[in-house]
Amino acid sequence: MPLITYTLDSAIESFFSEEGTSASRAECDAFARRRYGAAALLVAVQGSSSYTVIAGSESDKIIQFRKSGSPLTESMLKLAKAVHGDLVPSCLHLGWIGDPNGSRLYIYEMNRLPRGNYITARSRLSLFAEPWQWFTTGGHEASDISTIKSDCEARFKHLAATLPDRFLPVITEVQQAIPSLFIGSYAMVLFHGDLNETNILVDTHTITGIIDWAEASMQPFGFALYALENCLGSMGPDGWKWFDDVDDLRNAFWKRFIELTGLSETQRQLAELAGKAGIILRYGIAYNAGFLGMLGV
Structure with a gap:
């Protein structure tokens, strides 16, 4: 590529x-x-x-x-x-x-807003887990959950029919989890929709702003976790490459996040599935083999 x-x-x-x-x-x-x-x-x-x-x-x-x-x-x-x-x-x-x-x-x-885009500063920053809660939490009770659920199901049906066969196990896993992601006990949150390195403003280890909300919507908690995965590697001419300490960084995020939120193990598992859903929805419609490599397939 x-x-x-x-x-x-x-x-x-x-x-x-x-x-x-x-x-x-x-x-x-x-x-x-x-x-x-x-x-x-x-x-x-x-x-x-x-x-x-x-x-x-x-x-x-x-x-x-x-x-x-x-x-x-x-x-x-x-x-x-x-x-x-x-x-x-x-x-x-x-x-x-x-x-x-x-x-x-x-x-x-x-x-x-102050300071610059994360993409211009990432080479001199290390990942800091705590600020991610600021833009992955929140909610709105007035959302039409059934409509959002139907839209999500339709998107994954389309992806199951159009992506290469090697992605089907991951898509099927997410499809089976959709009912659990849209029940009342699981959080519906404000989803940015384009949370990438150019739309996150930073100063040292502090997030100073989140911009470009044109694609914002209400979605199950975790759909935005593709943004966490974006910070754990980078795309180059040979495709996606994880940082050497990717496992330590990801574990540090979840450890701190659970400390802050009290997430149960069941909720964490659902959040991780929602994170896979977010990756597929973000990169699967305009199929890109490199980015979907985040899923390990």
């Missing part, structure tokens, strides 16, 4: 050249300049569905232009803010930019 090298220029060029973007980079930068009276400064790591700038060197505001197919949902942002407080940026929808008859971009104003 070829190694894809990220560059800021190529990420921005790709965003504005793809279908679904009727506004230009110059138009977006001009909007920020008019609103704040200063030239827009680029954020070092850009998302695939958004273009993000800082509103001037002295500003505490971020301006983000998002594709119409990837809006931020107000209700989910409010829930994320209620659960995680200052780790989630405040957000104000400012309207749209681009051709009214084409694919306009949503415009959002957010407060600027």
Whole structure:
């Protein structure tokens, strides 16, 4: 599998050249300049569905232009803010930019969270287990659990029919666990949906922010644990490679997590199955053999 090298220029060029973007980079930068009276400064790591700038060197505001197919949902942002407080940026929808008859971009104003993306700092950081509880806990009783369960079952039915046969034992294991994951005694929590190294902001061993909540939803606890696995290895030109001390790191996470939450052994087993479900759902739809190697198959 070829190694894809990220560059800021190529990420921005790709965003504005793809279908679904009727506004230009110059138009977006001009909007920020008019609103704040200063030239827009680029954020070092850009998302695939958004273009993000800082509103001037002295500003505490971020301006983000998002594709119409990837809006931020107000209700989910409010829930994320209620659960995680200052780790989630405040957000104000400012309207749209681009051709009214084409694919306009949503415009959002957010407060600027401190420090940088985990992906730019991971080489000098070690995994610290305790902060993971901040974004894997929370819940919302008003969620329609039966609808979420049906959607989950449909996704795994699709994956069972489309992924190579060697993945079927893992998919079957998760399918058998789905009823237990959606019973009232197992926690339904706020699920980020795209919890990766570019959306986690860190300072030394401290998480300072979680950004890009466009794919947030309610799911059984543990679906976000693919993010833990992301921190225990890295993807290179030869595929996925675990760190040498991966077992010690994973055990340290679970030891500390159980100390903090009082999780029973049964709940832990379900959480680990939910973690497998999260990996399959995240990487299985757009099949990638390297990442699904996390499952050991």
